[in-house]
Amino acid sequence: MSLAPRVVIVHRTTEYEELVAHHGTHGQAAFFLSSRGRDIEEVAERHRRTRRALADVTSAIPLTWRQSRVERADLDRFLFAPEDVVVVVGQDGLVANVAKYLDGQPVVGIDSDPGRNPGVLVRHRPASAGKLLRAAFASGTGADELTMVEAVADDTQRLLALNEVYLGAAGHQTARYRLGLDTGDARDTDGGSANGGGVVETQASSGVLVGTGTGATGWIRSVWEGRGCPLPLPRPTEDRLVWFVREAWPSPATGTSQVAGQLSATSRLTLTAESERLIVFGDGMEGDALELTWGQTVRVGVCGRRLRLLG
Incomplete structure (x- = not known):
């Protein structure tokens, strides 16, 4: 029964x-x-x-x-x-x-x-x-299959989100890390190849946002509009993400050449911690976060799971 x-x-x-x-x-x-x-x-x-x-x-x-x-x-x-x-x-x-x-x-x-x-x-x-x-x-x-974003750390920690994930320091202060683009399908803000073999840049910023088309109505959109970015925002059901570095700081040891882009379904943004403690949380729920320490790497990209939302 x-x-x-x-x-x-x-x-x-x-x-x-x-x-x-x-x-x-x-x-x-x-x-x-x-x-x-x-x-x-x-x-x-x-x-x-x-x-x-x-x-x-x-x-x-x-x-x-x-x-x-x-x-x-x-x-x-x-x-x-x-x-x-x-x-x-x-x-x-x-x-x-x-x-x-x-x-x-x-x-x-x-x-x-x-x-x-x-x-x-x-x-x-x-x-x-x-x-x-x-x-x-x-x-x-009648259900829409909404794209989600996932972050997977090298110690198997995993986090999913519908709108966006934030990677940075607790309290949104200066985070230090190495940012890279993984696979040949990542694209930069001009739509060209970001050299999927791996452009890597050491950065100091107030964090990185990676968002979906659903998130393009919220936090991601506010960053996109404030920056006047020519990059088109994805649709909620599209297998594409956009990412933005918040307030990257230029110095002799840190760069600002990789501050925005998009990721296809097979692309990944990688971030390796160069701070004692970085966090990764999704959709504003900072209390439910992944924690990274020196040398740990997290990869962020399109999640294979979808949210089935009745239209």
Whole structure:
């Protein structure tokens, strides 16, 4: 006898809940905000909208199906099953947070606060949850296969991300490392070959970003626009990544000739630590990071795994 389908609802603690947990009561939280010229009702109303969205999604799950809930902070301790359907209720960034823990499970993004979220990844309203769940268990049709990025260290540490990975020093201070391009398919900012045999440059910077087409709507895009880079950003489903070195510092020992480029599906950006401690984290989750020390190397490129997001 096969198990009933399981729906896993992913959510995060609201700002209101965080305020009340910190200050003890609603009244004390309200006093704290009012002393700074803010009204707690704005935060409380967003909390109520999120709770209504969670209730609507829960009520749309058939009674014969199983269901679980997991909070964002507990994702690294939650075991997703291959047959799960994952429903993310919240902001776009919450879909990125859960992506690294999945392996082919379909994901439904539910916007808990329409008009406030861009809706790039949380594309649906709570009222559509029932129809989307049935479609997800049918054949998986209508799902976008979004490209992910992976970082693999020479000691087998591995990290996945949907938007981007950051490589640099903890605290975003000066990182020292050797940066190289691996395989003959890497390209520089002018679209020419980056000499896949291995251009290597010693650098000092505030870190390196490597991002996907999904990440091209966030942190990667802000760097791209601020730099006025002619390099085209990838599409979310395209097997191509872009990378940028942040604030590279020129000196007699460090260079700035390799500060941006793109990677095909077979290309890798390599970074060898020349600092006591460098970190690699994905999608803004610095608490879940790889750590590198002197001489360790990490390779970053297109991940073979995809995020299946229902359109």
